[in-house]
Each structure stands twice: as structure tokens, then as C-alpha cells.
Amino acid sequence: MLEIRLAQTPEEKEQVFKLRYQIYVEELGYxxxxxxxxxxxxxxxxxxxxxxxxxxxxxxLVGTARSNYTIKSDLGYYAELYHISKIAGEAHFFDTSIGTKFMIQKHLRGSRIALSLMQAYYYQLLQDQIKFDFIDCEPHMIAFFQRLGYQPIDMINHPEYGSGLAMMLDVFNLQHLERVKSPFQRLYTNFVESKECQYSI
Structure with a gap:
């Protein structure tokens, strides 16, 4: 049974912090x-x-991801690393997020868990009215994120992970999601329909 949601307790967050250590330090040597x-x-x-x-x-716990909204968090070097203000413009201050610490246990990589985790991530962006989401990834993950709808920005040198590609998702751009046949399309439609039902009451 697979359950994907936001961490609810300090104990669950501690599990996440330890999973990061297992994967980033013990496995990958970052x-x-x-x-x-x-x-x-x-x-x-x-x-x-x-x-x-x-x-x-x-x-x-087999996977995790984190998003931070510019209106709530100090993004530190990420703001410049991703060229956020240049790309998002005025939305940078209110409607923008970054995604980091996306990981899956090694023996489950290639399964549907990664997609399911990102679908939950995307639906939360819709609910919170985030317009642009920025990430970076290693070369072998570029195709995965492009299929979701993320678009390349530029190659970067991350201070902790080294060379990677910065990417951006235009969250409410249904035309682009349809063009790349993103699995996010259905979530977008469900979200819009649920909002319409609320307004019609």
C-alpha cells in the first residue's frame, strides 16, 4: 500500500532527515x-x-520531496541560482516556489512512486495558487521532469551537488502540459472542476 502526503509529525520529519542522510551521504557521497x-x-x-x-x-518511508514558497521562506542562494526574479517577475515575491530534496529509495527508482510523489507535489502547488516552480536536476533526470512539464532554464553549478540543469514549471500553463502530454493534465482538470463546483454552490 502506497501513501503519499505531507509529513504530519516531528517524528515523520525525523524519518525524512535520516532518509536524506542514507541516500545523499551514505549512497551518493554528497x-x-x-x-x-x-x-x-x-x-x-x-x-x-x-x-x-x-x-x-x-x-x-521510501521517498520524499520538499517545496518552499518565496512568500514564506528565505531561499538563500537558490533565488540567484535559478534566476527566479528574472523569469518569474512580480510573481517572484508571492506566487513562486522551489523544489528540492526529491529522492526515492534505490530499489524503487524506476517505479511509479516517483511520479505519484510529484503528482501530489503538483496538486499542492495548484491548491496554493503557485504560478512557477523551480528545480534543478542531474542529467539522467532531465527527461523525467520534461515529461512532467518542466522547461530548461540553464546549466548551473550547485554548491552541494555540482553540475545540473535548472528547470521551471509554469504551473497553470495547460497548453504546455497538453503539448508534452504531461501526467499533470488530469490533476489540473480535476482542480479546475472542483473549483467550479465550489463556485456553483
């Missing part, structure tokens, strides 16, 4: 600024105001 080797976890300032998504399979 040098993370906020690594706590003693407690074997990675907890960052962005976690305080971020939406931390969790994917539980049969009660075990």
Missing part, C-alpha cells in the same frame, strides 16, 4: 552543508517553512 554525522541526518533551515512530502509504502 558533501551536504547541514549534514549531522552524529545523528545521521540532514535537516536544513528550509525545512522550517517548507512542505515536506512523504511516500510511505507498507508503513515504511
Amino acid at each position: 558533501a551536504q552543508h547541514y549534514t549531522n554525522h552524529q545523528q545521521q541526518k540532514i535537516e536544513e533551515p528550509l525545512d522550517k517553512y517548507g512542505n515536506i512530502f512523504v511516500a510511505f509504502q507498507n508503513g515504511k
Whole structure:
């Protein structure tokens, strides 16, 4: 049984912080600024105001992702790294987010869990009226995010992960989602229809 939602308790968030350590430090060998080797976890300032998504399979945490909204969080170097103000314009201050810390347990990569996690992530953006979502990814993940509807911005040099591609999702651009046959299309339609039902009451 797969359950995907926002983390609800401090204990669940601790599981997320430890999963990050397992994947980023023990598996991939990334040098993370906020690594706590003693407690074997990675907890960052962005976690305080971020939406931390969790994917539980049969009660075990197998995946996670985080989004931070510009109106709630200090994005630090990400704002310049992704050229957010240049691309999003006025929306940068109120209707923009960044996505980070997207990961799946190694033995489940390639399964539908990654897509299901991103669908939950996207629907939350719709609900919160976020217009632009920015991410960066390694080359082998570019095709996955392009299929979702993310568009390339520029190659970047991330201070913790090295070379990668910055990408942007125009959240409410249905025309582009249809053009790339994004699995987000159905979620967009469901969201619009649910809003119409609310307005008609």
C-alpha cells in the first residue's frame, strides 16, 4: 500500500532527515552543508517553512520531496541560482516556489512512486495558487521532469551537488502540459472542476 502526503509529525520529519542522510551521504557521497554525522541526518533551515512530502509504502518511508514558497521562506542562494526574479517577475515575491530534496529509495527508482510523489507535489502547488516552480536536476533526470512539464532554464553549478540543469514549471500553463502530454493534465482538470463546483454552490 502506497501513501503519499505531507509529513504530519516531528517524528515523520525525523524519518525524512535520516532518509536524506542514507541516500545523499551514505549512497551518493554528497558533501551536504547541514549534514549531522552524529545523528545521521540532514535537516536544513528550509525545512522550517517548507512542505515536506512523504511516500510511505507498507508503513515504511521510501521517498520524499520538499517545496518552499518565496512568500514564506528565505531561499538563500537558490533565488540567484535559478534566476527566479528574472523569469518569474512580480510573481517572484508571492506566487513562486522551489523544489528540492526529491529522492526515492534505490530499489524503487524506476517505479511509479516517483511520479505519484510529484503528482501530489503538483496538486499542492495548484491548491496554493503557485504560478512557477523551480528545480534543478542531474542529467539522467532531465527527461523525467520534461515529461512532467518542466522547461530548461540553464546549466548551473550547485554548491552541494555540482553540475545540473535548472528547470521551471509554469504551473497553470495547460497548453504546455497538453503539448508534452504531461501526467499533470488530469490533476489540473480535476482542480479546475472542483473549483467550479465550489463556485456553483
